[in-house]
Amino acid sequence: MVNGLIDYEFQDNCVDYLFDKTTSADSKKVITVKASTGAGKTVILIKYVNFYLNNTNEKTAFIWLCPGKGNLEEQSREKMERLMPSIDSRDLPYSLLQGFNERSVTFINWELITNRKNNALKESEKKNLFDCIDEAHSKGIKFFLIIDEEHLNNTKKAKDIIDKFDPVYTIRVSATANKVAHQEYYEVPEDEVINAGLITRAIYVNEGVMENDKIENDYDYLIDLADAKRQELLEGYKMVKADVRPLVLIQFPAARPETIKAVEEKLASMGYTYDNGLVNIWMSDDKIVSDDLTKNNGMPAFLLMKQAVSTGWDCPRAKILVKLREGGSEDFQIQTIGRIRRMPEHKHYNFPAYLDLCYVYTLDERYKQGLMSELDKAYQVRKLFLKKGFEDFTLVKELRNLDNDNGLGERELLKLIYNHYANKYNLGTKKAANQEILAMNGYSFSHEVDSKVVQGLFRSDETLSNATSSQKISVKTRINTHTHGIQLMHSVDEIKKITTIPAQRVKNILQRLFRKGKRNSRKLLSLDTSDFYAFIINNIKQLKEEFREIMATQDKQLSFIGEAKTSKFTIPDTELYKYTEVKQVELMKKNVYEGYTNEFLSSEARKSKSERLFERFCEDSDSVEWIYKNGDAGQQYLSIVYVNGIRKQWLFYPDYIIKTKDNNVWIIETKGGMEADRSKNIDRQAENKFNAFKSYAERYKLHWGFVRDIDEELYINNTVYTEDMHGENWVPLKNILKI
Template sequence: MVSKIKDFEFQTQCVDYLIDKTIETDSKQVITVKAPTGAGKTVILIKYVDQFLKNTGNNTAFIWLCPGKGNLEEQSKERMEELAPHLDTRNLMYSMMAGFEAGSITFINWELVTKKGNTALKDSERSNLFEKIAEAHKDGVEFVIIIDEEHLNNTKKADDVINAFAAKNIIRVSATANKVPHQEFYEISEDDVIGAGLITRAIYVNEGVDEKKEIQNDYEYLLDLADEKRKEIAANYENIKVNVRPLVLIQFPMGQPETIKAVEDKLASMGYTYDNGMVNIWMSDEKIVSEDLINIDGSPAFLLMKQAISTGWDCPRAKILVKLREGGSEDFQIQTIGRIRRMPEGKHYGLNILDYCYIYTLDTQYKMGLLSSLDKAYQVRRLFLKDEAKSFTLKKEMRDLDFDGLGERETLEKVYEYFKEKYKLGSDKRVNQENLEAGGYSFSHEIDNKILQGIFRTSEDLANGGSDNKIKIKTTVNTHTHGIYLLHAVDEIKKVTGMQSQKVKNILRRMFSKGKKRKYKFIELENSDFYAFIINNVKQLKMDFKSVTSQMGGVQLSFKLEPKISDFSIPEMELYKYSEVKQCQLMRMNAYREYTNEFITDKTRSKPERLFERYCERNNNVEWIYKNGDTGQQYLSVVYTDAFLKQWLFYPDYIVHLKDGTDWIIETKGGEVSGHSKNIDMQIGNKFNAFKLYAEKYNLHWGFVRDIDEELFINNTEYVEDMSDYRWKPLSSEL
């Protein structure tokens, strides 16, 4: 019997649910429990294992998989030994010697089975692991896998290990899971955990941030606010005679040395240092941690940490989180709030200041975190190629890495001409600024931000924090501390153009910054104003640069690209995403065996793709159809160039082989609805032209296919966006 722990009704109900689902013969394999931080997921799982082994057949062995580089599997094992000492707990090495026996619980760190290096299993040990699993199966042992999935481990090696156990059930407990059709799903509400007094009653974001005040330094401003709040909380603990010392967590997403140094200097100026024990640091490459850090009366007042410190780390006195930005526009990952939501004594005090937790950040977006592949609305199935498609080959193209596009001057000329034409720019700098402002550009002297401020009861409330909770703030430009913001903005433009960062920066300076070179100059901004202009307008600049690259010009069409050529054949085995359907039907024309309508749902295919596959299924001329991959060396690729002559790979959607031996290559794109285009691919024209040349070179039939009112139309002559144009013909007239 599990002892030494207070029972909460929401935990008991969750345990009962898990027992019911793992006893049922027709339950779905994956059982996901969404449990907010502080719900006591380890205790819930220990109680569940104990009750299951007591009240059901004894031929089940449990595998408890733990994430992270820390020793969470040891912590979980020790917790089970403390609460249920009668259970047979083991580590992986013990079970690999003794075997996976019925009634045992084996705790495994993911890193042992997924990572290369000193801590990973050697090949011989890996073989031994699979042998021991096979022996247990022969002995009639059934497995239940528990995945403590705070960090995701969606690797092939992890999948191989999970698949080898062939578990009757896989139980996941996660704070960020989603309900999907192919899993059993149970949610512990945050309100229940708040009601039990285990976590704070609310989250207060950016208390005291004054939108009327111009911020001179992000770090200093936020740290001053956080320390003021820490002192206020400490005084309130003292007033009610509670011996808790509040801790401030300072989170660095990337942990850049210059940012850490700036924060250390600021803390030292406030009287907090490593030497006097008031500051601790926990980074992958540096760790200065006091012995009493996690005690509720521990001495450190500040802990410097990266995005997530060692998994399983628990410090209930942590009350304040300062999340610093090391780039221009980072997201706040909501799961990190779990570090400051636990109540230090597992109860509320009846004072808001002690029953709330506090966040200080200038981030503008709040995200619930990445989804696991198990959370998405589809699953993956392995399919095998039919014999008739195995001999099919084509030539595929790859980039010529010896050619790197236009030079900087030619690129600058294209960007300059685009801005000049779009915004009607000329030689008058004042008029140019007015026209750019009219086009949506900001010329603020400060860095502008809209940030969240307010009190939020749950994490979900925080994620949905609307515009009513936003305030405007302005930060004075500092070309030293905001240099990294500028680099991030430039990198955002680099991503959509493929240009080198320095080239992007040089072009922006030639057009918008003061300098000796007068040609190509639209605006002459001082250096600090130039920083503000780029950082504030990064989204608009990205869109404009992307639009430049999508242009088709005479230079591109006259340019003779010689891509690298290699052979393509359809992979004999493929993993395709699928989702459940009411009535499963075999798609007979697909190149893979056992390909069904489960693979062409709205969760896995776009509408034109779904329409096209169904069209081919009804077409008596088709022998087989193959859905190409989106990226990867094993798939059919065609090289196209953008307006900067930068090379990109394009992966046509479908290969269709007809019974008369004719081959078609098809790309599907968003069509039209109510006269409005659904196509979102700005490079569609450049891809169309490259595709046309490729098809002519290899004597293939081809076309771009789009939809209107459930009907498909094809174009393989000259690209036009307007589908009322005569060049868009009914697909049935061609294929």
């Protein structure tokens, strides 16, 4: 026991693991620790730092990086000073003045060094961060990086700063981590944390929600369930003589003012207000928080919050989470549950059993682990430099002409969408018959909003995120034009995102097609207002699919109106490529970048099979002099303008530029091929891109082609696009570029 701190075996085991790995010469340089919220991640790290400093004489400085939300770096530093006062702990401003001294621990808020407006990186009278790092390196000081809640800061700028520290070891800690090949990995067993009484035995999702419930109002329904559970828990704590007042967290994904107001009015009708201290709010621009909020016997019964409170905030009496839907189809972020899993007195009560659970109420249908992104994937990133001799190579790249990118007008769009439905489903002028046909083709005509929600007990976050269909029940919500008006606009926004058609225009077209109103020749259905809302919300996936099909259509009238803007393309001097470790490294000699190897062609780093096959083909081909892999997006890469079925301009980035030994330049786009007579191509715009590509190549007198694979063999086409590759237009690539 250290300074009154209880020792848990699972924490000490993790400390031993970290010490062994950071004192072993053959350890991998990144060590990932997965530990559930409530396992005491901060305590584990403090114990580890203390143990390392007490058992080594290395000239080491620790850098402890925390996310900006919630002042976690201040909380972590205060905890270290309380538990291990002998350690030299400091904040960033102090280290900028004194330097990163050996055996020190500097706690840094990510916002200070990644925010564009920060002062830490600016030249000033103080030494800036990079100067201090260089000075420490010159003194032989080695850096160990601790990255807490690291999934929140996987940005390029964050990586640049990590690279500058050039740490000997980096310890990443998160409740949501993946095991990857190029990192050491340790997982604190969640069962041991549960058995220690630190977190709840399980998560109860939607207790009291019954199959085929008909809900009048989402917010009222969930808040009533949550308050009934809060009162039950309150009585349970009294039974066991625990001075605990349970807290309900109400989470707003977008924190729309109208949603917050509706919830405030609901709570006030139940006797819970800001004025009587029973309601607190914690938003970025609105904060009313009582001094006793996080105390076990604190007065507030409800806290209105956004996602920002999910990190760096410790309130063990929070036992119930209500997640509201503001758009209708948001994912439930699993890591938020960590806020309600801690046990308020660090023990289980066993009886009544419901005190050892936490409770989630939500009508969300999808549950998503908030896993780490770029830095935690199975691949790493390496910067490569352009070989000499390629600096002067240029091509013309096209850019969208924003002065001429209005697309079809509303009347033309309405006609196009109407014709799509009429032709695809053989619809006519009789609205009732049209409804029957659409219903037979999978469209829902329910009068309510239908949802399939999770219901039941779950031992862990992982089991919840993998909930099966047998653990879901159907509920129906009666249409309310106020609350579902927000959901309707969210559905409209989803169509807007994939089409770039303004939201109001999308809504107008949907109303003219499907809603009762003024007679027009393009009306397919005649739904009343509430049924129209239900139709759009329930069928948004299918509606988006229809719009994608429409955008992929070809028409001779849809040629690019006006000239695309152009600029000069040159091969970038440096490039970042994803790679993974391979058993035997082979240099790819024909690539334009120094040090390009087969590590960049592993299936983990390069998902596209046709790309992997094409690069290996070029490496082995006697006809190919060099090859360049183009980027997927960005002004530095080669781009070509194409126009989709609604006359909107888009850019696509052909995958490769190669030069052959007969001095010809080829531009190649790869797509998924065929397998068992089935296309693997997932790009709906392939034909539009193909035709634009063909026109571009003719204009600039370049060789070009789409390349796809069948049974490990590559085929090229630059005549007429077809999804089926069995026609004569798909020619073996080896007949064009000799091996």
